[in-house]
Amino acid sequence: MSTIQFRRRLIVVLLLCTAAIAALVRHQADPGSTVHDVSTVLMLLWLPVLGSILGWVYGKLLRKPPPPPEGFAPGQAFQPQALVTFTLRPAAIPAEDIPVQAGEHRCVLVVGNQGFQMRWQMPPGETFRRGEPREAAVEFLAPHKALPLLPQGTAFRMMVGDAFVGDGRVLQQLPGA
Structure with missing residues (x-):
């Protein structure tokens, strides 16, 4: 795994852990309190991660294979230009x-x-x-x-x-x- 892949995976794990902790804090906090409202916002950190994952899967499923690269025809005579x-x-x-x-x-x-x-x-x-x-x-x-x-x-x-x-x-x- 490359350094960039490791960092991306670490960021995803940290965002998901923050969202999970925020959900626990929100569950324990009094409704209408600042802690309740801040933890609600922190819970939303999983949405960009989910959106990125869904976008990646959607792109993989619908992506057409790349066309073969153009090239000189095999056996074609050399014609200097x-x-x-x-x-x-x-x-x-x-x-x-x-x-x-x-x-x-x-x-x-x-x-x-x-x-x-x-x-x-x-x-x-x-x-x-x-x-x-x-x-x-x-x-x-x-x-x-x-x-x-x-x-x-x-x-x-x-x-x-x-x-x-x-x-x-x-x-x-x-x-x-």
């Missing part, structure tokens, strides 16, 4: 600082607060090391959205998962894109 230059950031761990191998590589090209899925290819037999500038042709999953926002000279960052792995800029859009 832009030429870019980029430099991959050095690996944080020296053991992971290995040459980038030939083949298809996928990432998200981030410009400002927008991201576009793209892929680029390394020709067979070629490798390069992180930190070295590299030119490559790239293909976008949604070129109709990406290309209008990526004129020549646009700076971008490359993201894989939740980490930025490189920086670059657009050299040119390729004809027929």
Whole structure:
């Protein structure tokens, strides 16, 4: 259990215990007294907890499963749409600082607060090391959205998962894109 989960559970237990103690105090207090009125208010502490639990259950029951993420179709031929230059950031761990191998590589090209899925290819037999500038042709999953926002000279960052792995800029859009 994480620290946040533990704290949330502790808060729920404390609120429910406070409400239970308030119910006992209210039962013993004289009607119309300040103690009776304050304990009545303290008894209401269980309502937000109950509301949160019911909301969570309701959301779980009615939530549709997320749609599968879009991706390039398997076996789809690579169709370059832009030429870019980029430099991959050095690996944080020296053991992971290995040459980038030939083949298809996928990432998200981030410009400002927008991201576009793209892929680029390394020709067979070629490798390069992180930190070295590299030119490559790239293909976008949604070129109709990406290309209008990526004129020549646009700076971008490359993201894989939740980490930025490189920086670059657009050299040119390729004809027929």
